[in-house]
Amino acid sequence: MNGTADVVVIGGGVLGAATAFELAGRGLSTVLLERTLPGRQGSGTTAGNLHIQAIHSRRPGQAVAVDNARLVPLQRATSDRWNTVAERLGRDVQIVRSGGFTVAETDDDLAELHRKAVWEHEAGIPTEVLDGDAARAAMPQLGDSVLGATWCPWDGYANSLLATPGFVAGAKAKGARVYTNSPVTALAPSGAGWRVESTVGTFSAGAVVNAAGPWIQSVAALAGARLRMAPLAIQMLETVRAPRFLPHLVQHIGIGLSVKQVLSGSVVIGGGWPAGDLHLGGTTPVLDASVAGNLADAVRVVPDVATLKLARAWTGPLAATPDEMPVIGEVPGLPGLFVEGGTYSFTFAPLWAETMADLIQGTTPAHDVADLGPARLLAAASEEVTV
Incomplete structure (x- = not known):
């Protein structure tokens, strides 16, 4: 098959879709070219949280803290866009605005709550700082170790197993051609655009969007771009179904933890605990130590979780960057080749989609993302990069 397009999007996760x-x-x-099936990797294995207030500073094993001050205005913007996703797609992807508590268990984390509340108020995100007693009065399920919390009514989640297929179906309805089980094998400039070779055929396009998740680095390498990325695998936990007892999303500002009870009744525990060594071509193993650590955090913060049996644990890959920030923009020296991914791609998906379309069309995006472009990730010629 040979064809032409204005844009070829590589990667059928939630962001590419x-x-x-x-x-x-x-x-x-x-x-849209997807190497396997849409939403089978990171997008389908994530907790699906919509992080509207500031996220945790670090997950276990994370060396660099997230720049929450930079992300908060973008989280405010993506929240607005999630409000219209179901209407735009014409289908329910189970977006639940349950509201959320971000908790602190140390004095340092408590100070971080107060700092982030200032950034959130400046961005127009409604958050309220509560001491431990007030937080437990508002949500009695919180444990005694909680020294304080911030409450945000906009926090919530979407069903990650419905969101990506929903965007794919919406793209098809708008006329996009979607090819599954079609990994890209070659990518090179051609005339005023790009030549994209895949197992389903070759396409000529004016622009290419590399939204390949943990494969961003290897796809970029096909075009000669050497990006410093740090893909990794994290793991998730889910309990058996239980009568509803946990009304809100709970996150931890200082460590990798999120806890919520989804519509089915099961409790999903996430937040970034590491899995075994990443195997992009196969299955990444669950680490028993991470299961134990994640459960211990969850039970300490939400003690009632201890009454539930663990039903399953699974792993999923992330397209992490060395500075733990998103990446979105045109690759320097390769006009028409764009990259998008990195931190909290699920939360940012509708905003990044809009921003990417603006960049491709030469329109100034609503939010400046120049500092989040791939230029900062380009490796020097002498620098060793493992792909």
Whole structure:
């Protein structure tokens, strides 16, 4: 098969699917290429949280703290866009605005809550700082170790198993051509655009969006771009179903922890505990130590979790960057080749889709993302990069 398109999007996770949906909705001829099936990797294994207030500073094993001050205005913006996702797609992806508590268990973490509350108020995100007693009065399920919390009514989650297929279906309805089980094998400039070779055929396009998640680095390498990325695998836990007892999303500002009870009744525990060594071509193993550590955190913060049996644990890959920040923008020296991914791609998916479409069309995005571009990730010629 040979074809042409205005844009080829590589990667059918939630971010690539949302971008294809946005591009096709703007009338651009769009091809979406997915190496397996949409949402089978990071997008389908994530907790699906919508992080509207500031996220945790560090997950276990994370060396660099997230720049929450930089991300908060973007979280405010993506929250607005999630409000219209179901209507735009014409289907329910189980977006639940349960509200959320971000908790602190140390004095340092408590100080971080107060700092982030200032950034959130400046961005227009409604958060309230509570001491431990007030937090437990508002949510009695919180444990005695909680020294304080911030409450945000906009926090919540979407069903990660429905969101990506929803964006894919929406993209198709707008005219996008979607090809599954179609890994990209070659990527090179061609004339004023790009030549994209895949197992399903070759496409010529004016622009290419590399939204390949943990494969971002290897896809970029096909075009000669040497990006410093740090893909890794994290793991998730889920309990058996139980009568409803946990009304809100609970996150931890200082460590990798999120706890919520989803619509089915099971409790999903996430937050970034590491899995075994990442195997992009196979299955990444669950680490028993991480299961134990994550459960211990969850039970300490929400003690009632201890009454539930663990039903399953699974792993999923992330497209992490060395500075733990998102990446979005055009690759320097390779006009028409764009990259998007990195930190909290699920939360940012509708905003990044809109931003990417603006960049491709030469329109100034609503939010400046120049500092989040891939230039900072380009490796020097003498620098060793493992792909």
